[in-house]
């Protein structure tokens with residue numbers, strides 16, 4: 469079921485989204501060679517709780533942390549660890565969200581640690597830009613396929629591939645709601661977009677092929693070919709006046 473949110477609900481959800489965005493920014497600013505992903509996770513969790521919110525990933529399907537921190541060929545769902553020390557040249561995808569007064573925010577970004585290769589920078593830039601291409605198509609009267617088609621064509625024109633096995637999603641009182649928002653598709657196809665829909669758009673882009681595999685820990689998703697991967701996500705509300713990004717710090 470797709471839930472259209474009222475102005476009152478959007479007001480609360482905006483607060484969850486701002487907390488999520490500030491927590492993501494905090495981690496981004498703390499990324500440097502030598503820091504562990506567990507230290508970064510604690511920073512985010514402490515901040516989210518200080519705002520009267522809770523980290524909505526923690527305990528979700530048994531997930532053990534407040535954030536997912538995925539390094540280099542890790543695509544998503546990397547589990548923060550005291551054994552994972554970041555080094556210069558790493559690219560670090562951070563995904564996290566907050567639950568505030570019953571509503572969820574969700575966002576992600578890939579950061580460079582120290583000096584990264586020009587190729588890694590281009591992957592990060594392309595992935596961020598593809599998110600904004602998708603957001604532009606989140607318009608009332610359009611269709612879900614418009615979003616995926618925009619992301620996919622932008623990414624593939626630059627020689628990269630979009631992950632198929634994981635998708636964006638509706639979001640509200642639950643972290644994951646209908647509809648699914650794939651990062652691939654055909655414009656004009658799929659569910660119609662309506663004012664009051666809140667969706668998380670989240671392209672996952674691989675430098676190589678689109679295929680992924682999951683580690684025996686049951687969570688960590690890696691590129692099948694070992695290529696680098698980047699991930700950006702915003703929670704967006706569709707309004708009569710166009711898309712609005714809710715996860716802004």
Ligand code: MF3
Nearest residue numbers: 525526528529531536563574
């Ligand atoms: N970050 C994922 C998303 O954007 C959800 C993470 S699931 C969790 O939809 F279990 F890791 F929390």
Ligand code: CO
Nearest residue numbers: 574668670701
């Ligand atoms: Co999400």
